[in-house]
Amino acid sequence: MLAIASACSDGDEPLPDGGPVGTPSIDGTPLSTFVGTSCSTGDVIALATQIAEEVNCANPGELVAFEEGPAIMFTGSAVLPYLGEAGRTALYAAADEANGRVLRVTSAFRTVVQQYLLFRWFQQGRCGITAAADPGDSNHESGRALDVSNYSEWIATLDAHGWSHDVPGDPVHFDHLASPDIRGADVLAFQRLWNRNTPADEHIAEDGAYGPMTEAAILRSPAEGFGIGASCAARMIARSARADVPECGL
Numbered sequence: 371m372l373a374i375a376s377a378c379s380d381g382d383e384p385l386p387d388g389g390p391v392g393t394p395s396i397d398g399t400p401l402s403t404f405v406g407t408s409c410s411t412g413d414v415i416a417l418a419t420q421i422a423e424e425v426n427c428a429n430p431g432e433l434v435a436f437e438e439g440p441a442i443m444f445t446g447s448a449v450l451p452y453l454g455e456a457g458r459t460a461l462y463a464a465a466d467e468a469n470g471r472v473l474r475v476t477s478a479f480r481t482v483v484q485q486y487l488l489f490r491w492f493q494q495g496r497c498g499i500t501a502a503a504d505p506g507d508s509n510h511e512s513g514r515a516l517d518v519s520n521y522s523e524w525i526a527t528l529d530a531h532g533w534s535h536d537v538p539g540d541p542v543h544f545d546h547l548a549s550p551d552i553r554g555a556d557v558l559a560f561q562r563l564w565n566r567n568t569p570a571d572e573h574i575a576e577d578g579a580y581g582p583m584t585e586a587a588i589l590r591s592p593a594e595g596f597g598i599g600a601s602c603a604a605r606m607i608a609r610s611a612r613a614d615v616p617e618c619g620l
């Protein structure tokens with residue numbers, strides 16, 4: 371009789387679920403609509419969520435969602451609640467020591483499309499933005515950043531769990547410095563989503579570098595999200611094609 375191993379892979383990744391869902395499309399409200407009219411990156415949160423999920427498809431654990439709870443509250447629709455796995459574990463550990471406090475999160479992960487809007491609004495002198503990093507270069511694109519509005523209540527607790535209060539002049543900001551800085555992964559994920567949803571003659575380089583082609587694509591990308599979103603199945607196919615990956619027979 372066969373002994374069935376309880377786990378038969380090199381990880382706990384989900385099995386392919388049938389491949390990409392949807393139809394290739396960039397239909398929707400182009401992001402350019404919001405350059406001159408909006409002051410909230412919440413307007414592109416659906417697109418940004420697809421990008422965050424695509425990052426995690428490429429490298430599982432690199433960007434995982436975290437949730438509200440008794441001690442964690444999101445302060446608005448612009449919060450994109452993703453962190454690297456170690457940062458999330460540390461955040462939850464800090465929240466477990468809340469003792470009645472509530473950690474008010476105003477910002478966590480930020481994708482290149484959100485940073486693009488913030489940068490343009492800053493250039494225009496709009497929305498009260500006094501400083502903005504270049505798209506692709508914000509520390510909130512690192513996957514290890516968190517802004518907390520009631521930061522003073524939380525500095526000691528967060529620090530005890532590896533969240534450093536480390537940016538002078540930016541008191542709401544914390545970094546989980548033991549987590550990898552994944553800046554650029556969001557740009558690459560956007561490029562992959564764009565190419566997945568456009569005909570070949572509109573494809574752009576998948577190099578993770580922000581440049582004029584990527585900027586032009588960002589301006590045309592739909593706020594509501596692409597027709598085909600994140601695809602972990604594409605990664606699975608690439609992995610199973612590798613001869614050095616042991617196959618599971620079960």
Ligand SMILES: [Zn+2]
Nearest residue numbers: 515516517543
């Ligand atoms: Zn910040």
